[in-house]
Amino acid sequence: MKKNDSKNSDIKLDDEDELTVNQLIDGLEKLDEWNPVSTPNLQWFQANVELEKKRIRKKQWKDLLTFISVAVLALSVVIAVVYRQPILFLYFQLVGIILLPLALNKTRKKVSNE
């Protein structure tokens, strides 16, 4: 599991670095000694996985229902506008077409690698 193989690393360490690395490894191993990990039994993991899966399913249903509700609402508004005042609908379309290039041209913040 743990690779821990400095000899296979893609750099050659000088003596000073090697010493520091050894000190680091010793310190980190001490940390493991001082904080022993007790792994819970399989039932505990099963119970948690079940619980989490249930929570995810619930969340997915909630998201789906929200999406459907918003979609139905938006569609109803559009249909109502089209039937009652088609001219208003056309104005909206026109405004949308004019604003679209502006929205697309908006400079996006670049994601830095740092």
Added chain:
Amino acid sequence: MYFFYFENERSLLVNRITYKSLLYGVDLMDEQDLIRKAKKGDTLALSKLLQQNYSFLVKYLMKITLHPQIAEDLTQETMMKCIEKIQLYNGESKFSSWLITIATNLYIDQQRRKKREKKWLEQEQALRKMKWNATNRNEEWNDVLDVLAQINEEIRMPIVLKHYYGYSYKEIGKMMGIAEGTVKSRVSKGLKNVREELAGIEEE
């Protein structure tokens, strides 16, 4: 179950390593099978997979956070994320590396949200507690842990991943979402920093 045999590879004799590499092959096959089943929705397989990797994950988080409580909380969060995203695991890297990637990113996000002062206070408290525990056990505290705790986590993580776990710069870059060159420079500068700080402590 074979997982626990590989925890202390460094301290093993050569003949035992050979024996273990054989077991490791079995372990990997076993793991692949579990992953396949877990992706199909098998709760038992996913639970076994998480159980096998639990100790490795806690120990990794302990080393990068240097804070037992945060390490434990992040382990839970990582497992939850893993349950949610298991379908997205593509087998490109080892399962344990995938878990490290999730845990690392959760830790980075968490630290970014915290204020510098709060981070420092938390770290100080955790170190004091660990020092206290070490003294109570009549063990000598290792100064390198103090030095590691002082370094920013974005530098501490690549150092631990590189020099303790032996991951390549490329793998670390992928895990942390940064360029390989950035990892290289962080590790090299960080190591130099650790060396200087340690020298400073020894001089005192």
